[in-house]
Amino acid sequence: MQTNLADWIKDTPEGREADSILRKCVHCGFCLATCPTYNLLGDELDSPRGRIYLMKQMLEGEAVTEKTQLHLDRCLTCRSCESTCPSGVQYGRLVDIGRELVEKKVGRSVAEGTQRGVLKRALPRTGLFSAALALGRIMKPVLPKALAAKIPVKRTPGAWPAPRHARNMLVLQGCVQPAIDPDINAATARVLDRVGVSLIAVPSAGCCGSLPQHLGDAEAAHVLIKRNIDAWWTYIEAGAEAVVVTASGCGTMVAEYGHALRNDPVYAAKAAKISALFRDVSQVVAAEQERLSPLLRASTPPSRVAFHSPCTLQHGLKIRGVVEGLLRDAGFELTAVPDGHLCCGSAGTYSILQPELSKQLRGNKIAALTSGSPAVIASANVACMAHLESGLDGKVPVRHWIEMLDEQLAAS
Amino acid sequence: MNAGLLADFSRITPALNVITDHERLRPFETDAFISHRAVPMCAILPEDETQVAAILASCSARGVPVVTRGAGTGISGGAIPSEDGVLLVLTRMNHIGKVDHQARTATVGPGVRNLAVSDAAAAHNLFYAPDPSSQLICSIGGNVAENSGGVHCLKYGLTTHNVLQVRLVLSGGESMTLGSRALDAAGYDLMAVVTGSEGMLGLVTEVVVKLTPVPEHVETLLAAFPSVTDAANAVGRIIGAGVVPAALEMMDKMVIEACEKFMSAGFPLDAEALLLIELDGVREEVADQLVRVEQVLNDCHAQEIRRAKSDAEREKLWKARKGAFAALATIRPDYYTIDGTIPRRCLPDVLARYTQLAEEYRMLVANVFHAGDGNLHPCIFYDATVPGEMERSEELGGKMLEICVEVGGTITGEHGVGVEKLRQMCVQFREAELATFHAIKAAFDPAGILNPGKGVPSLKRCAEWGGMHVREGKMPRADIPRF
Numbered sequence: 066m067q068t069n070l071a072d073w074i075k076d077t078p079e080g081r082e083a084d085s086i087l088r089k090c091v092h093c094g095f096c097l098a099t100c101p102t103y104n105l106l107g108d109e110l111d112s113p114r115g116r117i118y119l120m121k122q123m124l125e126g127e128a129v130t131e132k133t134q135l136h137l138d139r140c141l142t143c144r145s146c147e148s149t150c151p152s153g154v155q156y157g158r159l160v161d162i163g164r165e166l167v168e169k170k171v172g173r174s175v176a177e178g179t180q181r182g183v184l185k186r187a188l189p190r191t192g193l194f195s196a197a198l199a200l201g202r203i204m205k206p207v208l209p210k211a212l213a214a215k216i217p218v219k220r221t222p223g224a225w226p227a228p229r230h231a232r233n234m235l236v237l238q239g240c241v242q243p244a245i246d247p248d249i250n251a252a253t254a255r256v257l258d259r260v261g262v263s264l265i266a267v268p269s270a271g272c273c274g275s276l277p278q279h280l281g282d283a284e285a286a287h288v289l290i291k292r293n294i295d296a297w298w299t300y301i302e303a304g305a306e307a308v309v310v311t312a313s314g315c316g317t318m319v320a321e322y323g324h325a326l327r328n329d330p331v332y333a334a335k336a337a338k339i340s341a342l343f344r345d346v347s348q349v350v351a352a353e354q355e356r357l358s359p360l361l362r363a364s365t366p367p368s369r370v371a372f373h374s375p376c377t378l379q380h381g382l383k384i385r386g387v388v389e390g391l392l393r394d395a396g397f398e399l400t401a402v403p404d405g406h407l408c409c410g411s412a413g414t415y416s417i418l419q420p421e422l423s424k425q426l427r428g429n430k431i432a433a434l435t436s437g438s439p440a441v442i443a444s445a446n447v448a449c450m451a452h453l454e455s456g457l458d459g460k461v462p463v464r465h466w467i468e469m470l471d472e473q474l475a476a477s
Numbered sequence: 478m479n480a481g482l483l484a485d486f487s488r489i490t491p492a493l494n495v496i497t498d499h500e501r502l503r504p505f506e507t508d509a510f511i512s513h514r515a516v517p518m519c520a521i522l523p524e525d526e527t528q529v530a531a532i533l534a535s536c537s538a539r540g541v542p543v544v545t546r547g548a549g550t551g552i553s554g555g556a557i558p559s560e561d562g563v564l565l566v567l568t569r570m571n572h573i574g575k576v577d578h579q580a581r582t583a584t585v586g587p588g589v590r591n592l593a594v595s596d597a598a599a600a601h602n603l604f605y606a607p608d609p610s611s612q613l614i615c616s617i618g619g620n621v622a623e624n625s626g627g628v629h630c631l632k633y634g635l636t637t638h639n640v641l642q643v644r645l646v647l648s649g650g651e652s653m654t655l656g657s658r659a660l661d662a663a664g665y666d667l668m669a670v671v672t673g674s675e676g677m678l679g680l681v682t683e684v685v686v687k688l689t690p691v692p693e694h695v696e697t698l699l700a701a702f703p704s705v706t707d708a709a710n711a712v713g714r715i716i717g718a719g720v721v722p723a724a725l726e727m728m729d730k731m732v733i734e735a736c737e738k739f740m741s742a743g744f745p746l747d748a749e750a751l752l753l754i755e756l757d758g759v760r761e762e763v764a765d766q767l768v769r770v771e772q773v774l775n776d777c778h779a780q781e782i783r784r785a786k787s788d789a790e791r792e793k794l795w796k797a798r799k800g801a802f803a804a805l806a807t808i809r810p811d812y813y814t815i816d817g818t819i820p821r822r823c824l825p826d827v828l829a830r831y832t833q834l835a836e837e838y839r840m841l842v843a844n845v846f847h848a849g850d851g852n853l854h855p856c857i858f859y860d861a862t863v864p865g866e867m868e869r870s871e872e873l874g875g876k877m878l879e880i881c882v883e884v885g886g887t888i889t890g891e892h893g894v895g896v897e898k899l900r901q902m903c904v905q906f907r908e909a910e911l912a913t914f915h916a917i918k919a920a921f922d923p924a925g926i927l928n929p930g931k932g933v934p935s936l937k938r939c940a941e942w943g944g945m946h947v948r949e950g951k952m953p954r955a956d957i958p959r960f
Contacts, residue, residue: 066511067811067861091806092511094550098590098614107569107588108494108522109504109549118504132500149613151803153739 066090071126078328079162080124086159087121089152090114096146096156101408101426102139110136113146113156120163123170134171137164139422141415142279143376143408148383157381158324161278168281184414185280189240189272189289222247223471225254228263234307234349235297236264239315240272242447249311249447252471253346257309259360259474260353264309270296273310274325275318279413283325290322294335307344311467313446314413317381319343345378346467347387347445354394361395361473368440370397372466373430373453375446376408388445388466395473400437404429411452427456435461443469479518482563485535486521494522494569505564508546509611510554512813512867513896517544517558522566526644526652526682529565533680534650536563537924543648544928545676547588547619550611552814553895555623555675555931562929567618570682573597580658581688582641587618587681591625594686603688606633609891610799618681624673626891628724628798629755631849633689635891637672644683645671648922658685670917675893676928678921692723692757696767697785697794700774701748705729705832705844708750709824711777712848715754716821718773720766724755725849731808732801732845732856739804742797745781752848753798755791801845802856809841809858813870816892817881821851830880831855838873852890853881879904894932902932903939911936 068087074080096113097103103112110119116136123129137160144157173181205213234257236250243250254264270293277285297308310316323337350357372389379385389399410416410426431453434442442457443466444450454463486495496502497519506514518541523529536543542562549556558564567587573594574584578601583594591612594605608627609615615625621643626635633639642656656668671678702708708727715725728736728751733744744751752774756766774782785791797804805812819827828844835842835857846854857873859866878888878901888894888901902911914933919925934942 088810089806091509091803091812092507093509093803094548094611094614095800095803097548098592107571109566109568110501114549115504119500122500122503127503128500130500132498151739151800152806 066092066121068121068125070124073126074124074166079166083120083124083159083162086155087117087124090117090154091152093151095149095151096154099145099149099406101141101143101145101410102422104407105422105425106139111139113140116140116163117154117156117159120159123163123166129167129170131171134167137167139419141376141408141410141412141426143412144380145376145406145408148380148406161281161283164279164281165283180418181280181414184417185277185282185285188276188414189274220246220248222251223255225251225266226258226263228265230258230261230263232261233263233265233300233305234309234344235300235305236266236309236311237273237293237315237319238266238268238270239310239312239447240276242312242315245447245451246465248468249465252465252468253309253311256350256357256467256471256474257353260356262306262349262353265300265305267296267300273315273318275314276413278318278325286318287326287329290325290336291332294322294332294339297339298335301338301342306342307349308339308342309344309346309349311346311445311465312448313345313375313378313382313384314448316343316345317377320382345382345384345445347378347384347391350391350467350470351387354391358394361470361477368397369400369438370469371400371402371434371437371439371442373402373409373434373442373444373449374405375444375449376412378445379406388443391470392443392466395470397469400439403433403436405433407433409449409452411446411448413448416452423452424456427452431456441469479539479541482535482539482541483519485539486532489528489531493528496520496522505546505549505558505566508549508551508554508556510552510557510895510897512811512861512871513554513557515558515560517564518561520558520564520566522569524569526646529567529680529682530646530650530652532563532565533646533648536926537648537650540924540926542926542929543680545618545622545680547616547622548590548611548614550615551619551623551893551895553623553816553889553893553897555893555895555928556619557896559929562926565680567680568616570618571616574683576601576603576688578603578688581690582658582685583688584683584685585617586683587616587621589617591615591617591620594688598688599691601688602691604691605639605686606630606689607636607639610802612799617684617686621672621681621684622674622676623893624891626847626850626852628726628795628847630891631725631847632721632723632757637669639687639689640668640672640684641687642685643668643671643681645679646682647679648924648926652682656685673893675895675932677918677932678927680927692759694760694763695723695755695757695791696763697791698752698754698756698767698770698774699744699781699783699785699794700752700754700779701745701781701783702750702752703748703778703780705750705828706825707778708752709828709848711752711774711779712824713821714773714777715770716849718769720756720769722754722766722770722849723757724753724847726753726798726846727751727848728753728798728801728845729843731841731843732805735804735807735843736797736801738807740793740797740800742793744797748780753794798845805843805845805856805858808843809860811859811861811867813857813859813867813874814892815853815855815857815874815877816890817853817878817886817888818890819851819853819881819884819886821849823884823886824848824851827853827880827884831877834873834876834880838869840870840873842873847890850890851886853877854890875900896931899931899934899938900942902934903942908936911939
């Protein structure tokens with residue numbers, strides 16, 4: 066599209082990046098077809114192309130109000146549109162830029178601002194979230210049903226093998242995951258231990274930064290990113306092979322550290338290095354499949370599994386079919402999941418900020434996942450898992466696929 | 478905004494989604510023909526036929542123009558709004574009704590996506606045949622308005638051959654049913670008149686489409702050629718050999734490279750031109766056709782012939798073909814796609830003339846098109862930020878279309894006329910024909926409010942453009958004022 070950015074933005078790094086993204090868009094409309102909110106609402110303004118146009122207007126100097134903000138808020142940042150776009154438009158980056166500018170220009174009501182502020186500050190702090198969750202678990206019997214359903218059951222971590230291999234990798238602990246399901250990383254450590262890799266969790270690292278990043282607060286995100294880089298750096302210098310992430314939502318953020326801090330004089334190079342070392346756990350396991358496969362052969366095929374591929378895995382990281390292949394290789398039977406490209410409605414803080422749309426998407430996703438009568442639903446992102454669980458009423462268990470692989474290994 | 482009109486709309490139903498603010502209207506200012514734009518007075522997203530009829534009745538009574546929009550994927554500007562008018566967006570009328578596998582029909586709302594019809598029919602091993610490149614998202618209502626084609630229309634026909642019946646709301650708000658569920662309908666064939674009428678005769682609120690059985694066997698061939706002329710020759714000779722492929726597509730080197738860069742379909746980068754050929758039918762029939770087609774391809778100096786070995790490989794090839802236009806966006810910032818049709822025997826000559834014209838204009842032109850039915854889509858690249866480039870691309874495009882008319886073809890294959898080809902309509906048609914179009918328009922839309930200024934130029938405009946045929950030095954319609 067032809068663009069004519071306003072003077073206040075055109076010579077800034079954000080302006081130049083936004084302009085180059087906008088110039089790639091040819092307004093063909095393909096992205097509408099796979100956009101979850103366009104599917105639900107049927108309105109151009111709730112589609113990627115409509116949002117791109119709204120952002121373009123703002124960047125071209127037109128007045129912007131809470132109307133544009135509403136349509137940007139409704140975007141899940143699932144980036145399904147990026148998978149569909151034949152012109153390579155990096156919508157995810159554009160919407161990050163657009164949201165931050167809208168936040169500054171339009172602002173928020175006191176109530177909305179407080180809610181977002183709490184999410185931005187509290188969730189990234191593991192201790193705070195754990196305490197709130199623990200309280201929630203105690204109160205669960207007396208909470209309203211809708212709220213009680215949101216509280217995931219407590220899971221205990223299994224043993225974490227002591228470092229014993231020459232090969233070692235770092236793992237991101239994250240913020241919410243240790244509270245909801247601390248066994249995911251422990252299971253990863255056990256699986257990798259079997260193939261000759263020791264997994265190290267550095268306690269001083271924490272939230273990846275994606276929560277504030279997608280709430281339009283890049284500055285707060287950068288603080289968290291730098292904290293993680295500092296925590297990992299000595300290990301990386303000592304030869305850690307990779308930074309493994311077991312929640313694909315956090316993975317997309319770590320993969321973009323280099324981009325996020327590209328203009329930082331001190332951290333740019335380090336951030337780029339971290340992004341280069343980033344691996345989703347599926348990539349690490351797939352690379353070791355030759356060693357892993359024989360270890361799994363002895364076990365009997367356990368059950369039918371529906372795999373929910375998180376948007377951050379398939380659209381963000383563009384990792385498709387890898388987990389499915391690993392599960393099949395481990396003897397699981399995968400059931401068909403219609404519309405597998407659509408978001409489950411979790412999308413970071415979306416389930417809290419856009420509860421109605423989120424619930425509709427969750428309902429559709431659960432119907433699709435259970436259509437093949439699976440015994441288990443597997444996924445790769447803790448937020449999707451908790452979100453699906455809250456809509457399933459315990460009918461079908463939801464697991465991280467690495468935990469299932471870990472159990473298979475233990476049984477073999 | 479017209480206060481009386483707004484009051485009318487609020488009486489239809491309080492829930493009616495009416496957009497009147499500039500901020501939210503601008504994203505509707507254009508479709509996929511982005512060089513032209515106009516912000517409408519208001520945009521409405523109606524939910525059903527009753528609302529559509531009531532809106533039209535109000536607009537008609539007040540003389541307010543109405544432009545209809547589906548998914549906004551048209552590339553002749555048919556859905557570009559009128560500044561003083563209402564834009565009716567039918568994307569919410571996306572209900573898929575009955576799929577009748579015995580009758581092989583599906584009843585769908587105008588906002589239903591083209592591909593969603595095939596998805597809904599898949600359980601019965603049926604599909605909806607017309608498949609424009611935008612089939613993932615373009616709507617059936619828009620397909621009817623533009624008489625859309627696609628890669629498979631060589632064998633299965635355009636939209637007009639695949640629609641049995643439509644519900645049409647006229648500008649005054651009256652509803653009617655055209656066509657029938659039977660193969661023939663008595664009276665004038667108004668279905669055919671409405672199909673391809675670009676929203677100028679009425680609003681389609683329901684469509685009964687014909688479904689086609691999914692063929693038992695499909696073979697997809699990719700043939701690479703050392704020259705465009707060799708590939709173009711092969712096209713006519715395949716059909717001449719008695720084979721009607723389900724699809725017969727051609728792309729030149731520039732397109733091959735763009736597709737490969739973005740979609741890695743495995744296209745050979747050393748070829749000057751590619752043909753994608755799909756053969757379908759019962760297994761024996763396809764096997765027989767395959768032998769004949771391969772013979773022709775070899776005779777025409779194909780440097781490589783490849784058969785898709787799996788459904789996944791076939792899908793990859795077609796995905797690359799259907800995403801070609803968007804992939805071309807990587808060559809230069811802007812491009813302009815032409816849509817004309819010629820008799821297929823003229824392909825080699827016309828393509829050579831296009832190359833020559835492009836050189837004269839010093840503009841880059843890529844070709845990716847439905848070769849089998851002679852439907853050309855030259856793609857002219859320009860940079861909209863360079864003054865005059867867009868105008869030059871439009872001038873070059875116009876000349877290319879005029880060549881189509883000269884060799885006995887037409888100025889549109891499937892994209893419609895919209896605002897894009899009004900000038901060329903004056904070249905294609907004579908006064909009597911244009912006058913008949915206007916008479917038909919007046920019969921359907923006496924108020925003249927539906928999609929004004931699109932599709933058929935006024936005689937006056939043709940005269941202004943000097944596009945009318947001048948015979949024996951006599952200017953037709955000398956009484957029309959000229960500027």
